[in-house]
Amino acid sequence: MQKKSFKTKNGRDIQIREITSGNEEFLESLISMYTSLSSKTLRFLRANPFTSSEVKEMLKRVDGERITSLVALNNNKVVAEARLIKYSEKTAEFGLIVHDKYQNKGIGQAMVKSIIEACKRRGIKRLIGFCSEKNKVALHIYRKFGFKVEKTIDNPYISMEGRVLRLSITID
Numbered sequence: 001m002q003k004k005s006f007k008t009k010n011g012r013d014i015q016i017r018e019i020t021s022g023n024e025e026f027l028e029s030l031i032s033m034y035t036s037l038s039s040k041t042l043r044f045l046r047a048n049p050f051t052s053s054e055v056k057e058m059l060k061r062v063d064g065e066r067i068t069s070l071v072a073l074n075n076n077k078v079v080a081e082a083r084l085i086k087y088s089e090k091t092a093e094f095g096l097i098v099h100d101k102y103q104n105k106g107i108g109q110a111m112v113k114s115i116i117e118a119c120k121r122r123g124i125k126r127l128i129g130f131c132s133e134k135n136k137v138a139l140h141i142y143r144k145f146g147f148k149v150e151k152t153i154d155n156p157y158i159s160m161e162g163r164v165l166r167l168s169i170t171i172d
């Protein structure tokens with residue numbers, strides 16, 4: 001299993017690793033992260049807060065094949081999660097959340113890098129991400145990694161602010 005460690009700009013030790021449904025030891029920490037996200041962090045994603053049972057179901061679905069989960073840990077506590085969902089042999093979509101208290105410290109970018117590495121290991125050649133056009137931070141990061149807007153979709157999720165952009169990169 002792939003693991004990567006680094007220090008954030010303010011000196012916190014972060015480890016990024018893959019988990020699967022078998023890693024029940026992280027369930028409480030995942031629940032704690034998801035259920036304590038602020039409305040500011042959730043505003044581009046959904047209207048309602050995550051519930052514990054939802055997070056439990058989310059972990060159950062991680063098989064490391066069709067659905068991959070990467071978590072960022074600080075002192076063994078989950079502070080961010082990135083998910084990779086395979087559409088087909090060579091195409092996958094990813095999603096990313098960094099907990100409020102850990103944002104703007106370089107963790108989001110480290111997670112995108114790790115997601116791209118996970119794609120390489122799996123032979124995925126096209127990586128897709130969805131993002132509100134008003135999500136300046138996510139757009140800044142995705143553009144840094146070379147993502148290009150493929151399509152603008154009129155707000156299909158009532159909970160998301162602004163129109164939704166579909167971005168993608170090709171992975172060598």
Ligand SMILES: CC(C)(COP(=O)(O)OP(=O)(O)OC[C@H]1O[C@@H](n2cnc3c(N)ncnc32)[C@H](O)[C@@H]1OP(=O)(O)O)[C@@H](O)C(=O)NCCC(=O)NCCS
Nearest residue numbers: 041096097098103104105106107108109130136137138140
């Ligand atoms: C988007 C998100 C994943 C970013 O994670 P993060 O760990 O805070 O990001 P990082 O610290 O790695 O990078 C932040 C970057 O945005 C830049 N940034 C900060 N505020 C900004 C703003 N208002 N406009 C543009 N860029 C901004 C920072 O300067 C930094 O870039 P730099 O390293 O080039 O200077 C996190 O904010 C999050 O979880 N948001 C809510 C969920 C979400 O939007 N998910 C992704 C879209 S679906």
